[in-house]
Amino acid sequence: LPASAGAVAALLVVIVLGAVVHRPLARVPENTLKFVVGVLLCAFGTFWVGEGMGDAWPGGDVAILALIPAYLVAAMFAVRGCRRAAIHGASA
Template identity: 45%
Template sequence: MDWFAFTVSLKGVFLEGVEIVFIVITFGTSAHNVPVAAGTAAAAAVCVAVAGYFAHRPLSRIPENTLKYGVGLLLAAFGTYWAVAGLGVFTPDGASIVWFGHDWAIPVLIAAWFAVSRLLIRVAPAVARRPDRTPPNEFEGAP
């Protein structure tokens, strides 16, 4: 067993679990009904476990890097959507920004991040192969 990978994975899952606990407590407290929030979180955990059980075999056929790439695109798109929507600093009254097309902006963001990532995948190797053109600093070659 690869103990390093196991430890890193366990810490990541634990961190996500702690994050979910804080989210449930926050929503439950703001709604003045923590038991309903906790029950809903438990129901969501059961739904995720059942979905994971049924999706495990089909997802195991997808190459790992392709799956990571897709998850990265989704995280970048949703993160962009929520971060910009939550920024009230751009409006005079401090209200959240409304995306053009509302939730339909998310597929557009996925496509945009896909295009940017494909461009970077094509450009990055060429940039990495260029010779270093920075002048040597005064400490290079010092004894």
């Protein structure tokens, strides 16, 4: 019963948050949302893989907050490199 109540409460929170942030998120370009979601998936995925392998993260769960900017910076450098390669490849 407590697990079911928690699941229902989580569902209600997600529904309310979805209704509240729907309009502001609709104004964000789709590619930007995909980029941010990709960064978050990489950060959380790295954390969970480490957890699954039994690694102890420095700071525990707070390590995710260090992984997010690390992946963001890496992704931005990768995008920059891809743009340069596309520009130089197109002119060659």
